[in-house]
Amino acid sequence: MSDITKCPGTDCPMRQSCKRFTAKANEHRQSYFLDPPYHINDVGFSCDMYWGEFAQSAWESLQESIGITIPKLKKNYDFNDHKL
Secondary structure, eight states: OOOSOBOOOTTOTTGGGOHHHHSOOOSSOOOBOSSOOEEEOSSOEEETTOOOHHHHHHHHHHHHHTTOOOOOOOTTOOGGGOOO
8 A cells, every 4th residue: 555646657658667656556545646747858758756666765775874764554543543
């Protein structure tokens, strides 16, 4: 289940290697880009939202170097059980 904005991947040449396309959607609530965020022009393909293998390992390295971990929520997590 993903806590990311997913991409519909419409006609995107990189969709099969992008986590925003391949991640499993949350069955109860999931955000999607309205339009695929990539561009193809004379220079080639570009996408500011591409989340490939390098992006994932960079995110994990950043978490490790600053000493934080982001816990995964339980499937039936109830936010009302925790008050600020």
